[in-house]
Amino acid sequence: MGRWEPNAEQRFLVAAIELFKEVGFEGTTVAAIAQRAGLTARTFFRYFTDKREVLFKGSEQLQQTMVDALAQAPADASAIDAVAAALATAGEFFTAERRPYARVRHAVIAANPELHERELIKLATLSVALADALRLRGVQEPDASLVAEAGIAVFRVAFGQWIADAEERAYGEIVNEALVRLRTLASL
Known part of the structure; x- marks a missing residue:
């Protein structure tokens, strides 16, 4: 993964909603969202405080x-x-x-x-x-x-x-x- 990737926030949103659909909200982790987005969990927390925030952005x-x-x-x-x-x-x-x-x-x-x-x-x-x-x-x-x-x-x-x-x-x-x-x- 690169140090900076464009559209990180949108990538997290897309990855999260895909995972929520596939494995449910409870079965989805921040680490899985980050992996699906091709970014790090640390980067996720620059945009969202937790996975619930993805839904209310x-x-x-x-x-x-x-x-x-x-x-x-x-x-x-x-x-x-x-x-x-x-x-x-x-x-x-x-x-x-x-x-x-x-x-x-x-x-x-x-x-x-x-x-x-x-x-x-x-x-x-x-x-x-x-x-x-x-x-x-x-x-x-x-x-x-x-x-x-x-x-x-x-x-x-x-x-x-x-x-x-x-x-x-x-x-x-x-x-x-x-x-x-x-x-x-x-x-x-």
Whole structure:
């Protein structure tokens, strides 16, 4: 192995997800990930604190992107439209190329209670961040929290549809359909 190899972080991500799929999360070691990536375990720890972090890499960036999009929504946008703008930016992360990775990631997390709990915490943190951004726009409580939680529900449902085996639609298309359904249901 060379002292420096390009794209180390991406190589670790690919190697880890392959191993998680092949031998499961519990059966995968950092040493095995490093070996599969053609790098060292020491190099792995420059990018990740442990193997769980491979599954949650990018969460902070996704949250910041969504909060920024909500903040940049037109001033006259309703609270739900501002959240819709935030949800639309998630499509930048959920591309067709990332769908196979997302499917394996989801299966690994669903099969491991500790990881599932962390995923739920990540979504709760995202909801709080969206509610905070709504409050900065002047949306009062409990409306800010209610709209943020509804946005997270749309996010989860759309993501679940997007990773389904036979699904080929873009994430953004699924989100838009879910938002239309939510608005229809809310008007009943």
